[in-house]
Amino acid sequence: MSMNNTPAAERVHIGIFGRRNVGKSSIINALTGQDLAIVSDRKGTTTDPVLKAMELLPLGPVVMIDTPGLDDEGELGRFRIQKAYQILNKTDIALLVLDGTVGMTDADKKILERIKAKHIPYLIVMNKADLLSDFQHKENDKDCLWVSARNRTQIHELKERIAHLVPSDEPDRYIVRDLVSPLDLVVLVVPIDKAAPKGRLILPQQQTIRDLLEAGAASVVVRDMELEDMLKKLETAPALVITDSQAFRTVAQIVPKNVPLTSFSILFARYKGNLDTLVNGAKHIDNLQDGDTILISEGCTHHRQCDDIGTVKLPNWLKEHTGKALNFEFTNGTEFPSELNKYRLIVHCGGCMLNEREIKYRMKCAQDSGIPVTNYGTVIAYMNGILERSLEIFHTLH
Ligand code: SF4
Secondary structure (H helix, E strand, O other): OOOOOOOHHHOEEEEEEEOOOOOHHHHHHHHHOOOOOOOOOOOOOOOOOEEEEEEEOOOEEEEEEEOOOOOOOHHHHHHHHHHHHHHHHHOOEEEEEEEOOOOOOHHHHHHHHHHHHOOOOEEEEEEOHHHOOOHHHOOOEOOEEEOEOOOOEOHHHHHHHHHHHOOOOOOOOOOOHHHOOOOOEEEEEOOOOOOOOOOOOOHHHHHHHHHHHHOOOEEEEEOHHHHHHHHHHOOOOOOEEEEOHHHHHHHHHHOOOOOOEEEHHHHHHHHOOOHHHHHHHHHHHHHOOOOOEEEEEEOOOOOOOOOOHHHHHHHHHHHHHHOOOOEEEEEEOOOOOOOOOOOOEEEEOOOOOOOHHHHHHHHHHHHHOOOOEEEHHHHHHHHOOOHHHHHHHHHOOO
16 A cells, blocks of 8 residues: 555545345445455355455445355354454444345344444445346335445446445544644654664554644654753744653653643544543552563554563563563554453553554453453553643643
């Protein structure tokens, strides 16, 4: 994906569900006018969820998720069905594709119940209308639309219906725009160590700079090692300093107490609506006991941008800070345990590659099980004794 494209986490995620051979992949191809999914008459061609970022007019940037068949068989089949169900956690809009010549089966009813329980806006797509002689007389209602992916019948209508499923009453939320004024100067501290990706900034840094531009503010981006000299060179004190969490301790010592200071991860926790939960979770580390197990969960699987923070540094810092003999378990990617009771704390990564629905779902699972949850940046700030300072900037808001 090019850097100029809408980040995947910001795109509307459309999950396509249904049994094998009902035409899920053909529906995607009809919607996009491209041959993206693998289409075959052979049952169960989609064995792993397939994600594709694309423009879907009139909606705009979306991610289409083609999922394995809900009636797959055998041990492997059950595993694939589980994967399809997991995709619900990142689905903003669900399309349940049915074979119109067969109608609703038990497998369809089961996932539909789950879709409704999760309050995901959905549409039942009755495909293969071309095989029915009385197709013209079939009734469409607000939850159901008859189409033919093969003949491209009703596809325009399908796109319109999808666009109307997007909730439009979301209040405006900003990463940092509401914390600064036009012409303010904001210093961003971005250490370039071996964990930093080569030749570019990571997504939360890019998005913060973009948001500051929208506010009419200026960003000065420096490494931690130049910060002190840079602050001396500036004619006026910055309106705000935003740092990478790992450099928090050093940066807090350099930035004068009267200059507001926070971190990228705290800004993003607020942006995603979880800040209070994460702050409470961070404070819970003081209650940990010998033998407690902590779940450390990361949103990426391959090419993790967070390097060894989750697997090496964080466990060491937590053990050092608490002085307790703690156990750690790790998950990554779309994997997230359904059973959380054995954990005393969940520490999640910033989740920049996960969409909001998935993050909210994980927070909800933790809350439902009564397990405190925090994230890397918040717990690091707490362990360094600078969490309160990094939250002060929000107290000035009305
Ligand atoms: S999703 Fe998590 S692990 Fe992946 S880059 Fe973002 S913060 Fe790091």
